[in-house]
Amino acid sequence: MSSRTAHRLACDEPDLASYDLLAPQLSGGKDSAVMNCVFMEAAVRAGVADRVISYHASLGVLEWPAVVVDGVRYPGVSELAALQSAAFGISADRHIEVTRTLPAPDGSRMVHSLLTEIAAYGRFPRMGSPYCRKAAKESVVSAAWTPLVTRMKRELGRPVRILKVMGLRSDEGPDRKKRPAFRTVQSNSARIVDEWLPVKEWTTAAVKEWHATALVPYSWTYDSAPGAGDWAGTSRCSCSLCVYASRRDLLLSVARRPRLADLYAEVEQARGDSFRADWRITDLIHHAQTCEAPDPGVICPDDGPDFTALQQQVRTALEVEPRKTPDLARDSGRALCNGCTSVD
Numbered sequence: 001m002s003s004r005t006a007h008r009l010a011c012d013e014p015d016l017a018s019y020d021l022l023a024p025q026l027s028g029g030k031d032s033a034v035m036n037c038v039f040m041e042a043a044v045r046a047g048v049a050d051r052v053i054s055y056h057a058s059l060g061v062l063e064w065p066a067v068v069v070d071g072v073r074y075p076g077v078s079e080l081a082a083l084q085s086a087a088f089g090i091s092a093d094r095h096i097e098v099t100r101t102l103p104a105p106d107g108s109r110m111v112h113s114l115l116t117e118i119a120a121y122g123r124f125p126r127m128g129s130p131y132c133r134k135a136a137k138e139s140v141v142s143a144a145w146t147p148l149v150t151r152m153k154r155e156l157g158r159p160v161r162i163l164k165v166m167g168l169r170s171d172e173g174p175d176r177k178k179r180p181a182f183r184t185v186q187s188n189s190a191r192i193v194d195e196w197l198p199v200k201e202w203t204t205a206a207v208k209e210w211h212a213t214a215l216v217p218y219s220w221t222y223d224s225a226p227g228a229g230d231w232a233g234t235s236r237c238s239c240s241l242c243v244y245a246s247r248r249d250l251l252l253s254v255a256r257r258p259r260l261a262d263l264y265a266e267v268e269q270a271r272g273d274s275f276r277a278d279w280r281i282t283d284l285i286h287h288a289q290t291c292e293a294p295d296p297g298v299i300c301p302d303d304g305p306d307f308t309a310l311q312q313q314v315r316t317a318l319e320v321e322p323r324k325t326p327d328l329a330r331d332s333g334r335a336l337c338n339g340c341t342s343v344d
């Protein structure tokens with residue numbers, strides 16, 4: 001019997017007791033809240049809730065921040081991930097926020113943003129080459145496991161078995177639909193990592209219905225304005241400006257985070273590679289300002305020290321030759337409207 005079969009029970013639910021570490025990946029979005037609820041119920045049933053450590057791969061300034069509207073504070077994505085962890089019984093010391101770092105000139109580690117990585121690399125991520133997910137999320141969490149794996153492998157005398165639990169759903173797109181609900185994603189002498197998607201077949205409508213009575217708030221960006229409760233904002237919630245987002249999401253995001261959009265445009269203009277193969281962010285900004293954009297509901301100031309540090313880091317990266325020759329995909333753009341295809 002293969003290890004994959006040996007560690008699974010009926011109904012696509014893996015045998016949670018066969019793992020040494022159970023690791024839900026909390027993005028802070030609407031799906032990860034549902035996933036953690038479903039997963040933690042299963043972990044409690046299996047008597048292994050004490051083996052759970054939740055992880056949030058923070059995208060720093062690029063993810064949706066907290067906002068204050070009419071004296072009410074709406075949490076940012078990293079805070080939501082921590083709330084999603086605590087709401088289903090994971091203690092604060094077992095929720096770990098990780099982020100990509102690089103050595104700083106003084107020998108310490110410094111945050112290395114995904115946008116800085118894009119600036120240094122010279123190309124934006126593309127369909128079929130989503131290096132951003134690996135660089136900013138998967139490899140960061142995997143690296144965070146290493147000290148634990150080293151210690152546990154010594155104690156156990158065998159590879160450490162890890163179950164990575166994610167909130168991906170079929171409804172999100174063809175790639176996600178094709179992804180199996182359970183698979184082994186890494187196997188070597190130190191660790192065997194399986195991936196489980198417990199809410200893969202939940203519909204978007206079911207997720208929203210679940211949130212109507214949930215113990216945790218959902219991100220303000222899903223609404224037309226913070227607190228509106230109408231799900232008429234962005235459809236996704238991770239990087240505010242995701243290269244795979246829909247046209248409407250991008251126009252709304254550009255209007256909500258104009259200073260961040262301008263920083264993406266700086267990278268685009270300096271490197272020559274367009275934000276997406278079909279749209280330049282320069283055109284999206286222009287279109288949002290002059291032709292059409294959904295009412296943002298709120299505008300993030302992006303004027304704090306973290307934003308300034310990101311700006312400096314990105315501009316420093318742009319002073320150096322890119323690691324990869326830009327794809328120069330800018331000329332193949334789809335029209336946003338008659339007036340928005342030829343902005344220079």
Ligand code: SF4
Pocket residue numbers: 125130132133136238239241242243244
């Ligand atoms: S949100 Fe989009 S741009 Fe950001 S890491 Fe994920 S796929 Fe890449």
